[in-house]
Amino acid sequence: MSKNHFLRSIAENDIKNGKHEYVYTRFPPEPNGYLHLGHAKSICLNFGTAKELGGKCNLRFDDTNPEKEDIEYAESIRGSVEWLGFEWDKLCYASDYYDQLHDFAVELIEKGVAYVDDLNAEQMREYRGNFEEPGKNSPNRDRSIEDNLDLFARMRAGEFEEGQYTLRAKIDMASPNMTLRDPILYRIRYAHHYRAGDKWCIYPMYDFTHCISDALEGITHSFCTLEFQDNRALYDWVLEHITIDENLIGEKGKAMPRQIEFGRSNLEYTVASKRKLIQLVKEGHVSGWDDPRLTTLVGLKRRGYTPKSIRDFCEEIGVTKKDSTVEMTVLENAIRHDLEASAKRVFGVLKPLKVVITNYPEGESETFTVKNHPKDENMGTREIPFGREVYIDQDDFMLDPPSKFFRLGPGREVRLRYGYAITCNEVVQDDNGNVTELHCTYDPLTAKGKTPDGRKIKGIIHWVSAEHALDAEVRVYDRLYTEPNPAASDNFIDLLNPDSLHTYPDAKLEPSLADGTQEDRYQFERVGYFCFDEKDNNSQKLVMNRTVSLRDTWAKVSK
RNA sequence: UGGGGUGUGGCGAAGUGGCCUAACGCACCGGAUUUUGAUUCCGGCAUUCGAAGGUUCGAAUCCUUCCACCCCAGCCA
Numbered sequence: 303m304s305k306n307h308f309l310r311s312i313a314e315n316d317i318k319n320g321k322h323e324y325v326y327t328r329f330p331p332e333p334n335g336y337l338h339l340g341h342a343k344s345i346c347l348n349f350g351t352a353k354e355l356g357g358k359c360n361l362r363f364d365d366t367n368p369e370k371e372d373i374e375y376a377e378s379i380r381g382s383v384e385w386l387g388f389e390w391d392k393l394c395y396a397s398d399y400y401d402q403l404h405d406f407a408v409e410l411i412e413k414g415v416a417y418v419d420d421l422n423a424e425q426m427r428e429y430r431g432n433f434e435e436p437g438k439n440s441p442n443r444d445r446s447i448e449d450n451l452d453l454f455a456r457m458r459a460g461e462f463e464e465g466q467y468t469l470r471a472k473i474d475m476a477s478p479n480m481t482l483r484d485p486i487l488y489r490i491r492y493a494h495h496y497r498a499g500d501k502w503c504i505y506p507m508y509d510f511t512h513c514i515s516d517a518l519e520g521i522t523h524s525f526c527t528l529e530f531q532d533n534r535a536l537y538d539w540v541l542e543h544i545t546i547d548e549n550l551i552g553e554k555g556k557a558m559p560r561q562i563e564f565g566r567s568n569l570e571y572t573v574a575s576k577r578k579l580i581q582l583v584k585e586g587h588v589s590g591w592d593d594p595r596l597t598t599l600v601g602l603k604r605r606g607y608t609p610k611s612i613r614d615f616c617e618e619i620g621v622t623k624k625d626s627t628v629e630m631t632v633l634e635n636a637i638r639h640d641l642e643a644s645a646k647r648v649f650g651v652l653k654p655l656k657v658v659i660t661n662y663p664e665g666e667s668e669t670f671t672v673k674n675h676p677k678d679e680n681m682g683t684r685e686i687p688f689g690r691e692v693y694i695d696q697d698d699f700m701l702d703p704p705s706k707f708f709r710l711g712p713g714r715e716v717r718l719r720y721g722y723a724i725t726c727n728e729v730v731q732d733d734n735g736n737v738t739e740l741h742c743t744y745d746p747l748t749a750k751g752k753t754p755d756g757r758k759i760k761g762i763i764h765w766v767s768a769e770h771a772l773d774a775e776v777r778v779y780d781r782l783y784t785e786p787n788p789a790a791s792d793n794f795i796d797l798l799n800p801d802s803l804h805t806y807p808d809a810k811l812e813p814s815l816a817d818g819t820q821e822d823r824y825q826f827e828r829v830g831y832f833c834f835d836e837k838d839n840n841s842q843k844l845v846m847n848r849t850v851s852l853r854d855t856w857a858k859v860s861k
Numbered sequence: 862u863g864g865g866g867u868g869u870g871g872c873g874a875a876g877u878g879g880c881c882u883a884a885c886g887c888a889c890c891g892g893a894u895u896u897u898g899a900u901u902c903c904g905g906c907a908u909u910c911g912a913a914g915g916u917u918c919g920a921a922u923c924c925u926u927c928c929a930c931c932c933c934a935g936c937c938a
């Protein structure tokens with residue numbers, strides 16, 4: 303069922319060859335922002351691969367930078383992983399390993415492969431060299447083990463200022479791999495940590511923390527993105543130089559966790575970088591992290607995307623060793639595919655145009671029993687009221703329509719879906735020439751799709767009874783940007799699509815929507831898929847979001 | 862410039878020496894069905910695999926050279 307990508311093959315082979323008895327992965331976000339589609343790929347990869355191969359997966363917060371992290375982000379991330387439908391084996395925090403991490407650092411010092419350095423940031427950059435030239439050893443590189451131990455203890459005790467000292471691994475200042483030029487393991491930070499509080503004033507770096515966290519949790523396969531390829535050498539170096547309780551490590555203490563990298567996927571017409579997302583929110587270009595136009599997971603959820611559609615999307619884009627840019631239509635196809643099968647059909651008119659059926663008796667009405675889904679009988683039926691006055695959409699009427707326009711126009715006939723055929727006899731216009739009302743007559747013999755005389759009625763439009771209609775605000779979204787790759791531009795704010803949000807304040811909906819719930823997904827027939835807005839919809843005011851439009855061949859033809 | 866990666870149709874992506882005159886999905890283009898211009902269905906869409914050489918009876922798959930793009934010089938992750 304699932305695609306057999308290379309990461310899965312590697313894990314599978316490791317089981318077959320007996321390297322591991324099981325697969326254990328982890329999804330390791332830093333709680334410094336909200337999850338987006340890119341994370342969804344990683345989530346599906348880590349949780350999905352483990353699940354498919356009968357293994358386990360942890361949710362681990364990689365929280366080693368107190369200045370950027372917050373409980374708010376951790377909570378949101380947790381919620382998004384659950385929303386996507388995955389269950390972690392353990393909920394872990396790198397910050398829970400601070401004590402052990404500290405002890406491993408001491409071990410490295412004792413082994414003579416780590417030292418305390420007093421070079422400042424600028425000096426360190428100079429000593430590091432560059433791509434052409436090797437780095438130079440720090441003057442502190444040969445400090446005695448005793449002194450290093452003492453200095454590190456005092457770093458921890460808070461005797462120094464931020465930046466005054468660092469703990470570095472003693473590897474190779476001439477390595478062509480820059481990450482191996484004596485990387486920093488610990489830095490001094492007098493910052494309050496959202497979980498560890500003020501217990502620590504030294505914090506471990508990513509490269510030191512991640513591999514050890516993996517080992518402590520018994521992770522077998524550590525999937526990460528391409529930019530960490532160079533870091534893999536350091537990942538392995540750290541694990542080779544520490545002594546870790548055997549039974550804590552993967553398979554019988556023998557197999558170390560292995561880091562394997564995969565390519566990122568970007569979506570066209572969106573941005574995903576944390577910095578850009580923050581700017582959009584702070585400057586008010588969007589309403590918040592959960593703005594339905596954003597591809598954050600909370601945004602997609604509010605927009606009406608289902609967890610299944612996101613999972614299917616991730617499956618569809620695949621996993622390889624190259625970064626890719628995916629077209630928006632792939633995402634849209636995923637949600638349309640899901641909703642086509644599961645959404646209840648209803649009638650909703652976004653831009654109402656009143657139609658008076660002049661030969662329908664005043665004060666009378668009737669109800670039609672209609673299917674909730676054209677193919678799925680299990681979804682049942684509902685009643686929709688019909689009366690002398692109905693609303694149709696302004697887009698379904700043209701004063702001077704082309705011949706291929708299968709809808710209403712002066713003197714033309716269309717079928718009101720599930721109801722009668724009507725003919726437009728009179729167009730009421732205001733002083734500016736705007737069409738404000740249509741007077742039509744109906745053919746009583748055309749009920750329930752019949753045309754007794756055999757005439758063909760090509761046009762079928764949706765409608766809502768004026769007397770019974772529900773008032774609603776409907777929000778329709780379009781792509782956030784006018785360019786496929788806004789991130790490539792340094793003025794990505796200028797590339798915002800001014801028409802990314804259309805609000806229809808006077809929409810008219812069929813009365814059955816009054817009983818809708820937040821979980822419900824609807825197809826407004828001939829229009830698109832909609833859901834209730836989780837924030838602004840309430841019993842006083844109906845507010846709905848368009849998740850995605852229906853495919854619209856006519857829109858293409860009419861161009 | 863040193864190191865690490867990647868190059869298959871418009872976008873993704875299978876494929877690791879012969880059943881490849883290259884799967885599948887999206888997009889696109891026909892056509893059929895349809896009380897949603899939706900859905901569904903049927904058909905079309907790379908003689909070519911970054912380029913050039915070479916090995917071989919045979920190459921997208923092996924070798925050589927070249928080219929393009931991405932990542933690394935944070936006390937971020």
